[in-house]
Amino acid sequence: xxxxxxxxxxxxxxxxxxxxxxxxxxxxxxxxxxxxxxxxxxxxxxxxxxxxxxxxxxxxxxxxxxxxxxxxxxxxxxxxxxxxxxxxxxxxxxxxxxxxxxxxxxxxxxxxxxxxxxxxxxxxxxxxxxxxxxxxxxxxxxxxxxxxxxxxxxxxxxxxxxxxxxxxxxxxxxxxxxxxxxxxxxxxxxxxxxxxxxxxxxxxxxxxxxxxxxxxxxxxxxxxxxxxxxxxxxxxxxxxxxxxxxxxxxxxxxxxxxxxxxxxxxxxxxxxxxxxxxxxxxxxxxxxxxxxxxxxxxxxxxxxxxxxxxxxxxxxxxxxxxxxxxxxxxxxxxxxxxxxxxxxxxxxxxxxxxxxxxxxxxxxxxxxxxxxxxxxxxxxxxxxxxxxxxxxxxxx
Amino acid sequence: xxxxxxxxxxxxxxxxxxxxxxxxxxxxxxxxxxxxxxxxxxxxxxxxxxxxxxxxxxxxxxxxxxxxxxxxxxxxxxxxxxxxxxxxxxxxxxxxxxxxxxxxxxxxxxxxxxxxxxxxxxxxxxxxxxxxxxxxxxxxxxxxxxxxxxxxxxxxxxxxxxxxxxxxxxxxxxxxxxxxxxxxxxxxxxxxxxxxxxxxxxxxxxxxxxxxxxxxxxxxxxxxxxxxxxxxxxxxxxxxxxxxxxxxxxxxxxxxxxxxxxxxxxxxxxxxxxxxxxxxxxxxxxxxxxxxxxxxxxxxxxxxxxxxxxxxxxxxxxxxxxxxxxxxxxxxxxxxxxxxxxxxxxxxxxxxxxxxxxxxxxxxxxxxxxxxxxxxxxxxxxxxxxxxxxxxxxxxxxxxxxxxxxxxxxxxx
Ligand code: SF4
Ligand code: SF4
Numbered sequence: 073x074x075x076x077x078x079x080x081x082x083x084x085x086x087x088x089x090x091x092x093x094x095x096x097x098x099x100x101x102x103x104x105x106x107x108x109x110x111x112x113x114x115x116x117x118x119x120x121x122x123x124x125x126x127x128x129x130x131x132x133x134x135x136x137x138x139x140x141x142x143x144x145x146x147x148x149x150x151x152x153x154x155x156x157x158x159x160x161x162x163x164x165x166x167x168x169x170x171x172x173x174x175x176x177x178x179x180x181x182x183x184x185x186x187x188x189x190x191x192x193x194x195x196x197x198x199x200x201x202x203x204x205x206x207x208x209x210x211x212x213x214x215x216x217x218x219x220x221x222x223x224x225x226x227x228x229x230x231x232x233x234x235x236x237x238x239x240x241x242x243x244x245x246x247x248x249x250x251x252x253x254x255x256x257x258x259x260x261x262x263x264x265x266x267x268x269x270x271x272x273x274x275x276x277x278x279x280x281x282x283x284x285x286x287x288x289x290x291x292x293x294x295x296x297x298x299x300x301x302x303x304x305x306x307x308x309x310x311x312x313x314x315x316x317x318x319x320x321x322x323x324x325x326x327x328x329x330x331x332x333x334x335x336x337x338x339x340x341x342x343x344x345x346x347x348x349x350x351x352x353x354x355x356x357x358x359x360x361x362x363x364x365x366x367x368x369x370x371x372x373x374x375x376x377x378x379x380x381x382x383x384x385x386x387x388x389x390x391x392x393x394x395x396x397x398x399x400x401x402x403x404x405x406x407x408x409x410x411x412x413x414x415x416x417x418x419x420x421x422x423x424x425x426x427x428x429x430x431x432x433x434x435x436x437x438x439x440x441x442x443x444x445x446x447x448x449x450x451x452x453x454x455x456x457x458x459x460x461x462x463x464x465x466x467x468x
Numbered sequence: 469x470x471x472x473x474x475x476x477x478x479x480x481x482x483x484x485x486x487x488x489x490x491x492x493x494x495x496x497x498x499x500x501x502x503x504x505x506x507x508x509x510x511x512x513x514x515x516x517x518x519x520x521x522x523x524x525x526x527x528x529x530x531x532x533x534x535x536x537x538x539x540x541x542x543x544x545x546x547x548x549x550x551x552x553x554x555x556x557x558x559x560x561x562x563x564x565x566x567x568x569x570x571x572x573x574x575x576x577x578x579x580x581x582x583x584x585x586x587x588x589x590x591x592x593x594x595x596x597x598x599x600x601x602x603x604x605x606x607x608x609x610x611x612x613x614x615x616x617x618x619x620x621x622x623x624x625x626x627x628x629x630x631x632x633x634x635x636x637x638x639x640x641x642x643x644x645x646x647x648x649x650x651x652x653x654x655x656x657x658x659x660x661x662x663x664x665x666x667x668x669x670x671x672x673x674x675x676x677x678x679x680x681x682x683x684x685x686x687x688x689x690x691x692x693x694x695x696x697x698x699x700x701x702x703x704x705x706x707x708x709x710x711x712x713x714x715x716x717x718x719x720x721x722x723x724x725x726x727x728x729x730x731x732x733x734x735x736x737x738x739x740x741x742x743x744x745x746x747x748x749x750x751x752x753x754x755x756x757x758x759x760x761x762x763x764x765x766x767x768x769x770x771x772x773x774x775x776x777x778x779x780x781x782x783x784x785x786x787x788x789x790x791x792x793x794x795x796x797x798x799x800x801x802x803x804x805x806x807x808x809x810x811x812x813x814x815x816x817x818x819x820x821x822x823x824x825x826x827x828x829x830x831x832x833x834x835x836x837x838x839x840x841x842x843x844x845x846x847x848x849x850x851x852x853x854x855x856x857x858x859x860x861x862x863x864x865x866x867x868x869x870x871x872x873x874x875x876x877x878x879x880x881x
Binding site for chain 1: 598
């Protein structure tokens with residue numbers, strides 16, 4: 073606990089702006105520190121009262137993990153050199169999958185007491201089996217999210233998976249009481265609301281939260297104790313420095329892809345004179361759509377939300393859904409251009425891409441495709457391409 | 469490869485191949501001109517439940533089987549290039565790229581592909597097909613039925629089975645709506661029992677290769693598998709496999725093998741390298757090596773073929789096929805194949821654009837060797853697109869691998 077959680081700071085509007093600045097940077101530093109930690113440095117920073125359990129994507133109901141006393145710890149890939157994983161994975165897997173296995177084999181993830189996979193793409197499916205075969209994670213669970221998300225038939229199946237997961241957690245971690253779960257749902261909902269506010273703020277006065285700060289804020293939320301995260305988010309919003317009204321000199325962009333919020337990419341965009349006004353990253357705006365109803369049975373509520381509006385390219389909601397969802401968001405955001413930031417070899421995204429690009433172009437939104445193989449080596453190339461794209465979109 | 473060496477181990481062609489060619493020509497004629505036969509066409513994935521389609525009188529077209537044809541006739545690379553030209557990534561499954569390329573150009577062994585009336589997609593083989601079929605549903609503006617079969621890592625849970633069963637009902641409803649007529653239960657029973665018969669025949673045929681010498685090689689099975697995929701549930705397929713089985717049984721009785729010499733018996737894992745089958749077959753046989761079984765064609769020799777006779781049974785059968793199951797199952801299956809067919813080793817094709825077959829193979833190779841004591845070789849290729857294939861390197865690797873086996877055999881003599 074730090075003094076920041078103290079209630080007296082909740083009215084930061086009354087505090088002089090110098091102090092606000094000070095608070096903002098203190099909170100931001102904590103986010104930055106956490107989001108920049110290497111796996112080896114992580115164990116000393118973990119909350120003592122929670123069992124760290126790894127997971128990869130938002131199809132895992134983090135609320136259940138939290139309610140069982142776990143710290144849901146999201147694996148987001150790392151720019152690690154691949155030396156062990158090539159003996160287990162063929163070259164055609166994305167770097168996200170490869171680097172996660174590499175970290176496991178190096179022993180860097182030994183602090184995790186378990187890992188949860190969900191059914192998404194073929195590479196991830198294979199990774200789960202290979203991971204299990206190494207026998208390094210004491211606990212491993214496959215959460216079988218249905219692939220058909222506009223099907224009434226899939227609902228009872230997903231609900232049964234929720235129950236099966238709950239039972240697994242209760243056997244190995246701790247009881248999930250209805251109260252605990254309802255509390256966890258509230259906590260994650262409030263967090264999503266705060267993140268939503270941050271997105272809104274960035275749309276109306278972008279200079280108040282620069283791109284890299286934004287990436288750190290989002291990323292940290294998947295790695296730290298969630299109650300503390302919510303407190304810090306509140307502090308951050310209250311202590312934000314005043315910004316001027318909308319600056320039109322920055323080119324508004326829409327960011328799509330499978331890279332989670334990662335500061336280097338955001339800083340490249342910023343340096344090029346652009347800003348991300350909206351995204352469909354699964355660590356970003358897509359996460360906001362996981363709002364869970366608080367007025368019905370919690371397991372029903374967790375089940376229902378995936379059918380409400382959540383969609384990623386590994387799931388099916390009808391043949392036109394990927395296009396319609398993207399067009400609506402990109403147009404509503406007022407972006408002048410779209411950037412697709414994909415891991416090389418990511419089939420789900422690359423299959424959608426040509427039709428998405430065409431649909432955007434038909435609405436007058438040009439796009440740029442950036443492919444990431446090894447994040448450690450591709451920065452220089454990306455910089456030039458982003459700059460050229462942003463320049464093309466800037467007023468003459 | 470010198471001719472002298474090749475002649476030293478001549479291949480004995482299977483006579484039924486002529487009937488096979490006629491059969492597939494007739495099938496593709498119908499597919500190409502469905503209106504001549506008053507048929508509607510459904511495009512369907514290789515692991516999709518085809519029996520209800522035949523029961524409804526709908527003709528299935530299999531883009532994957534067609535992709536194999538394009539690969540074998542070496543037309544696939546240019547079709548993939550055409551798809552890449554439209555923005556599709558080079559790294560996508562080349563069955564999908566071949567199909568998309570065919571649609572963009574109207575080219576391929578049968579020319580322009582038949583327009584589907586609707587699409588049936590099952591993700592029991594991979595997640596790739598969902599995206600691929602979404603694209604085609606948009607391009608053709610036709611309805612898509614999607615059968616979702618959750619992957620089966622370890623246990624088959626009751627609720628998973630219920631989920632797939634319920635979708636079989638949805639499938640029938642979908643077909644009734646499309647065809648504007650009731651689902652013919654009686655006909656379905658007939659189709660189901662023919663499907664059962666076909667699968668049983670296919671399994672019995674594959675099992676004949678336990679004999680020494682094996683009456684046919686896996687390379688033959690790769691060719692003769694087309695009817696089990698495309699015509700499962702029809703009389704044609706039953707008749708054809710009865711004929712093929714008779715011929716191969718005769719070979720067994722007379723002690724005739726696919727090749728004159730059979731010194732090394734091998735198992736193959738993954739989809740064939742369609743464009744190089746002939747060359748690889750020659751290369752192996754010249755060294756006295758024969759592929760006696762494989763994981764690709766045996767995927768259609770279901771362990772419980774009777775399941776295809778009822779809708780609920782079909783749910784279980786289609787939810788538990790080879791590619792929808794975890795690594796431990798696949799390892800165990802490979803071990804069983806090695807043991808059952810008395811193999812001296814195994815070759816794994818690490819297929820750059822098919823993940824469900826290829827992710828996990830490296831661990832599988834080590835583990836199968838550990839459990840059986842037999843060596844395994846991994847070769848890099850792609851199932852239909854030859855552009856990144858290095859045949860000489862593969863031949864070298866196979867040559868060295870066969871030497872190891874020969875040395876081992878000599879050591880134990
Ligand atoms: S969805 Fe794409 S980026 Fe994510 S694990 Fe699968 S292949 Fe990799
Ligand atoms: S990815 Fe593999 S299983 Fe899927 S369609 Fe392609 S070749 Fe078949």
